[in-house]
Amino acid sequence: MDRRRGTAGDRPDDSDAEDRVNRCATAYLRDAVEPSVSAVGWTIGSGPAVSAGRGVVATKDYAEGDVILVDAPLIVSPRTLTGVAESPVCPVCYVAPGLAATGSCAGGCGLPVCSDRCSNDPAHADECRYVRRLRPKTDGSRWSAAVYNAVTAIRGLAVNGGAHKSFLDLLQKKFTDKPTVEVEELKKNISMKLEEEDEQIMTITCKIMDANCFETIITRNNKLISLKGLYPVASFMNHCCVPNTMHNFNEKLQMIVKASLPIYKGQEITTTYTHLLWSTSLRQNHLLTSKQFICTCYRCCDAEEFGTELAALNCTVKNCSGRVLPVNPLNKFSVWQCKECHKLVTSVEITSLLKKLCPLMNSIQQCPKRFETILKTFNIYRNSTFVVDLRLKFIWKSKNNNLSLEELLYKEKSCVEVLNIVQKLGLGQCRLLGLISLELLKVIEEKIDRFRWKTKTLNIFKEQISNLYKISVSVLDGDANTSITKKP
Numbered sequence: 221m222d223r224r225r226g227t228a229g230d231r232p233d234d235s236d237a238e239d240r241v242n243r244c245a246t247a248y249l250r251d252a253v254e255p256s257v258s259a260v261g262w263t264i265g266s267g268p269a270v271s272a273g274r275g276v277v278a279t280k281d282y283a284e285g286d287v288i289l290v291d292a293p294l295i296v297s298p299r300t301l302t303g304v305a306e307s308p309v310c311p312v313c314y315v316a317p318g319l320a321a322t323g324s325c326a327g328g329c330g331l332p333v334c335s336d337r338c339s340n341d342p343a344h345a346d347e348c349r350y351v352r353r354l355r356p357k358t359d360g361s362r363w364s365a366a367v368y369n370a371v372t373a374i375r376g377l378a379v380n381g382g383a384h385k386s387f388l389d390l391l392q393k394k395f396t397d398k399p400t401v402e403v404e405e406l407k408k409n410i411s412m413k414l415e416e417e418d419e420q421i422m423t424i425t426c427k428i429m430d431a432n433c434f435e436t437i438i439t440r441n442n443k444l445i446s447l448k449g450l451y452p453v454a455s456f457m458n459h460c461c462v463p464n465t466m467h468n469f470n471e472k473l474q475m476i477v478k479a480s481l482p483i484y485k486g487q488e489i490t491t492t493y494t495h496l497l498w499s500t501s502l503r504q505n506h507l508l509t510s511k512q513f514i515c516t517c518y519r520c521c522d523a524e525e526f527g528t529e530l531a532a533l534n535c536t537v538k539n540c541s542g543r544v545l546p547v548n549p550l551n552k553f554s555v556w557q558c559k560e561c562h563k564l565v566t567s568v569e570i571t572s573l574l575k576k577l578c579p580l581m582n583s584i585q586q587c588p589k590r591f592e593t594i595l596k597t598f599n600i601y602r603n604s605t606f607v608v609d610l611r612l613k614f615i616w617k618s619k620n621n622n623l624s625l626e627e628l629l630y631k632e633k634s635c636v637e638v639l640n641i642v643q644k645l646g647l648g649q650c651r652l653l654g655l656i657s658l659e660l661l662k663v664i665e666e667k668i669d670r671f672r673w674k675t676k677t678l679n680i681f682k683e684q685i686s687n688l689y690k691i692s693v694s695v696l697d698g699d700a701n702t703s704i705t706k707k708p
């Protein structure tokens with residue numbers, strides 16, 4: 221990838237290449253998305269406004285909540301299975317039938333297709349025929365994990381045979397000399413030899429997915445299923461830890477990219493490749509291992525992350541109530557320092573502490589009482605990224621009508637704390653804001669159901685509910701995976 225920064229149009233080669241990218245992007249959206257929503261107020265290019273290589277730049281102003289882009293997936297596929305305990309989803313309709321219930325496709329491709337209907341689905345016909353010809357090594361009834369994990373790569377062959385194959389050439393590929401695991405495993409688990417050209421396309425497809433794919437969420441049988449989606453136009457959006465967009469997925473699995481912050485003409489349009497509430501070290505680690513770059517955005521440069529102190533650990537010096545933060549958050553070997561007693565802690569000590577802390581935090585179940593005891597016992601900073609993560613798990617997993625009053629109030633407090641962090645980080649109208657506002661709204665409704673409030677108090681709650689409802693609707697409008705049913 222060309223990481224040079226310069227003015228778009230400085231180099232004739234660059235501007236030709238950018239023209240081609242923009243032509244392909246516009247043609248793709250014209251074909252794949254309804255023309256009414258494919259109008260563009262952005263361009264793909266390089267230059268001083270762009271954080272790396274090519275990026276998407278606004279050609280007009282956008283207000284919070286404005287739709288910037290609706291993109292359609294060029295490839296959607298199930299996530300790769302990493303262990304025998306993991307269950308596949310049907311690669312045609314994406315329901316999760318469970319490992320035991322999963323047979324293989326009646327068409328003989330060795331994929332865990334859930335029903336005859338899916339086996340006979342025209343969308344599955346070409347890949348079924350292709351894989352069958354490769355003679356997958358299965359015992360006739362079991363599905364093949366190797367074929368399943370290669371579905372993404374195999375779907376790249378269809379892209380190569382289609383009208384928008386140019387994206388296989390245009391999109392960034394993960395830089396690696398290592399053989400692609402999915403393709404190597406497929407080769408070992410079929411009786412026929414892969415055609416050289418097919419193998420090449422499959423390898424390119426995997427590298428493109430590694431560099432560009434989004435987590436695509438779909439609802440099946442009331443469960444959220446996480447898939448991989450290649451959205452060829454949105455793929456040109458670079459990362460920022462305070463992105464100015466958010467995205468939802470509609471019923472057709474199209475990605476709706478909206479402005480989460482005001483965006484001005486000439487400004488780069490960004491997304492996030494990590495969790496918004498992870499601390500800088502977690503985000504940096506994720507970006508380096510999965511996308512091979514170090515983010516240097518203004519949030520990453522601020523050890524306190526705009527006062528949220530997500531990375532902070534409590535100081536272990538007796539009688540000191542200070543918090544320890546990295547001196548240089550961009551350097552993983554940086555020394556850490558207590559803000560109060562100024563004691564220095566080496567990165568080795570921090571790493572060893574985090575190694576003990578992570579499994580402990582992961583082992584904590586949903587019970588807030590036990591959770592609070594652990595925080596005290598192990599002297600964990602109550603606003604650290606780990607605690608935020610636990611609060612979020614509790615918010616997502618607990619069912620309001622099953623909670624004791626104490627737990628319900630704890631959930632309310634957790635929602636408010638998360639919303640405060642979202643605000644401090646300046647994340648604007650991000651999806652998390654919509655989802656947490658919706659959860660808080662439901663908690664307040666549950667509280668109203670349980671108590672007989674006086675009219676005056678009720679009116680305050682009604683106003684709060686109405687505000688939360690407005691926020692959730694404006695953020696989650698068109699999101700196929702959330703249901704905002706009740707209008708207060």
Ligand SMILES: C[S@@+](CC[C@H](N)C(=O)[O-])C[C@H]1O[C@@H](n2cnc3c(N)ncnc32)[C@H](O)[C@@H]1O
Pocket residue numbers: 221271272273274275391392431432455456457458459460511512513514515516
């Ligand atoms: C999905 S692509 C984004 C488009 C890419 N810039 C291009 O020219 O095709 C992801 C890649 O862009 C680069 N990138 C994205 N955001 C970045 C950032 N904030 N800092 C440095 N590199 C970034 C990284 O190389 C990353 O692997």
